[in-house]
Amino acid sequence: SFQHPDVRITIPSTGSTTADEIAGVFARRASDGISPLSIPGNCWISIESVREMQGRLAMRPFEGRNRAEIVVDADRMRAEAANALLKTLEEPPPGTLIIMTAVRSSALLPTVRSRMQTVRFTRIAPGEIASCLEARLSLDPGEALRIARSSDGSMGGALMSAAEKDALPETASHALELLAPKVQDCPP
Numbered sequence: 459s460f461q462h463p464d465v466r467i468t469i470p471s472t473g474s475t476t477a478d479e480i481a482g483v484f485a486r487r488a489s490d491g492i493s494p495l496s497i498p499g500n501c502w503i504s505i506e507s508v509r510e511m512q513g514r515l516a517m518r519p520f521e522g523r524n525r526a527e528i529v530v531d532a533d534r535m536r537a538e539a540a541n542a543l544l545k546t547l548e549e550p551p552p553g554t555l556i557i558m559t560a561v562r563s564s565a566l567l568p569t570v571r572s573r574m575q576t577v578r579f580t581r582i583a584p585g586e587i588a589s590c591l592e593a594r595l596s597l598d599p600g601e602a603l604r605i606a607r608s609s610d611g612s613m614g615g616a617l618m619s620a621a622e623k624d625a626l627p628e629t630a631s632h633a634l635e636l637l638a639p640k641v642q643d644c645p646p
């Protein structure tokens with residue numbers, strides 16, 4: 459639900475993005491579990507966002523001994539922001555985990571990449587996604603496979619696509635409620 463005070467998330471935004479718009483993105487994701495953590499438009503991670511993150515990291519954790527900073531779509535970080543983050547990546551404060559996601563790691567500055575440990579996630583095979591959609595949502599095998607093939611290997615993408623096509627019951631969040639107790643049977 460994006461409520462833990464020791465886990466903070468930075469997402470790309472536009473210069474005119476308001477705090478309410480960002481809160482709306484997180485609220486949608488918390489309510490349905492599949493909405494993307496992104497703001498529409500030409501978005502980037504600015505040097506101001508990095509400075510805010512560094513300010514948070516300078517403080518002690520609120521509840522636990524450790525904290526996590528998650529940077530979504532770090533490949534959308536402007537060069538000056540990435541350069542400002544280098545020292546923090548090289549010597550993070552004690553008890554700090556910085557997680558950076560990127561669709562295109564090649565778009566990250568080489569100096570940033572050199573200070574990170576890369577973990578690659580592979581796409582899920584369409585057959586596995588289709589099987590899960592069939593079993594958990596009672597979709598027709600042909601429709602499940604069509605949705606799975608268009609999901610680019612993403613279970614979340616398949617769920618979003620099914621929701622857009624009204625293949626899910628009532629709402630995406632209702633479908634996720636139906637999936638929740640059985641999700642361990644499906645690929646991540």
